[in-house]
Amino acid sequence: DAGVTQSPTHLIKTRGQHVTLRCSPISGHKSVSWYQQVLGQGPQFIFQYYEKEERGRGNFPDRFSARQFPNYSSELNVNALLLGDSALYLCASSFLQSNYGYTFGSGTRLTVV
Amino acid sequence: GQQLNQSPQSMFIQEGEDVSMNCTSSSIFNTWLWYKQDPGEGPVLLIALYKAGELTSNGRLTAQFGITRKDSFLNISASIPSDVGIYFCAGQLFGAGNNRKLIWGLGTSLAVNP
Numbered sequence: 001d002a003g004v005t006q007s008p009t010h011l012i013k014t015r016g017q018h019v020t021l022r023c024s025p026i027s028g029h030k031s032v033s034w035y036q037q038v039l040g041q042g043p044q045f046i047f048q049y050y051e052k053e054e055r056g057r058g059n060f061p062d063r064f065s066a067r068q069f070p071n072y073s074s075e076l077n078v079n080a081l082l083l084g085d086s087a088l089y090l091c092a093s094s095f096l097q098s099n100y101g102y103t104f105g106s107g108t109r110l111t112v113v
Numbered sequence: 114g115q116q117l118n119q120s121p122q123s124m125f126i127q128e129g130e131d132v133s134m135n136c137t138s139s140s141i142f143n144t145w146l147w148y149k150q151d152p153g154e155g156p157v158l159l160i161a162l163y164k165a166g167e168l169t170s171n172g173r174l175t176a177q178f179g180i181t182r183k184d185s186f187l188n189i190s191a192s193i194p195s196d197v198g199i200y201f202c203a204g205q206l207f208g209a210g211n212n213r214k215l216i217w218g219l220g221t222s223l224a225v226n227p
Contacts, residue, residue, distance in 0.1 A: 004155075033214070042116055042201050042217030043156070056214050090155050102215070104148075104155030 002026070004093050004105035012111045013081050021076040021108045025093030031055075032074040033102060034066055035090040043090055049074055081112045119202050119218025126192055127226050134200060134221040135186040142204035145178050145185040146215070150199045159200075160187070192225050199223070 005024045013019050025032050031050040035043035048056035049068035063079045072093075078085055088109050092102035118137045126132060136145070144163055148156035160171050162178035162185060169176055175188045185202055202218040 035215075040219075042119075042203075042219050043215070044217070045214040048214060058214065092155075103158070106153070106155045109153075 004091055004103050006089075006091050006105040006108050008108060009106065010109045010111075012113060015081055015083060015112060017081050018077065018079050019081060019110060021078075021089050021091075021110070023074045023076070023091030023093075023105060025072050025074070025091075026103055029093035029095050029103075030072055031094045031102075032068055032072065033092045033094075034074070034076045035092065036060070037088040037090055037107070039087070046076070078110075083112050086110060086112045115216050117202055117204060117216055117218040119221055121221060122219070123222040123224070125224045125226065128192060128194060130192055132189040132192055132196070132223060133186060134202075135184060136202035136204070136218045137184040138204055138216070139183065140204070140206070140216075141182040142206060142216075143182075144205035145176070146203045146205065147174075147176050147185070147187045148201045148203060150201060150220070152198075156201055189223075192223075194225050194227050197223055197225050 007022045033048040034046040036046055037043040045058040046060050047066040052068045066076045068074045088107040090104050090107045092104045094102045146161050147159045149159055150156045159174055160169050160176040165178055165182045166180050167178040173190045177186055199220040199222050201220045203215040205215055
């Protein structure tokens with residue numbers, strides 16, 4: 001049974017560019033959340049989607065956007081990249097919008113130069 | 114961003130020793146979760162706590178949801194080398210629109226000397 005899969009695993013971008021990160025949740029999971037983890041810190045909540053609708057948004061600028069597709073996979077988009085956007089971007093899925101622990105993917109390591 | 118107070122920041126122990134770490138918050142949480150993260154990987158759920166006062170074990174791991182709902186601790190008994198990693202606490206808030214975001218601690222880095 002596949003876990004949460006994220007692509008790509010690593011990415012190097014230049015300041016000002018745009019990036020799209022992808023996430024496939026565990027089969028049957030309808031909720032996907034995105035987190036940003038800067039080196040040496042805990043993850044920070046970016047977005048949550050459930051049944052293709054945005055259900056939560058963290059304190060991130062409008063350069064960050066996301067969407068969820070009918071098959072429950074999700075994309076995170078970041079425009080006008082800044083050096084400070086360099087981080088591990090984690091996707092987590094769960095079966096329901098519940099209080100059960102989420103299952104995380106291995107993340108996408110984004111480096112902005 | 115919002116973070117929980119997690120301590121200690123790091124620990125270096127001998128194999129076989131017990132380990133204790135805790136998290137505190139100024140906010141009340143509905144759920145407390147403990148995760149372990151290995152380098153280059155996403156966090157893996159260790160224990161989930163859903164009720165104030167709840168004490169839950171998972172093998173050598175034991176965690177408790179504080180009575181005030183503002184704190185939690187994790188104990189690891191008889192540590193082994195594979196316990197090495199970063200341990201995170203996370204509190205779950207139920208917000209508007211059924212948003213259930215996780216608020217995380219800064220992590221406890223555990224090193225085990227064989």
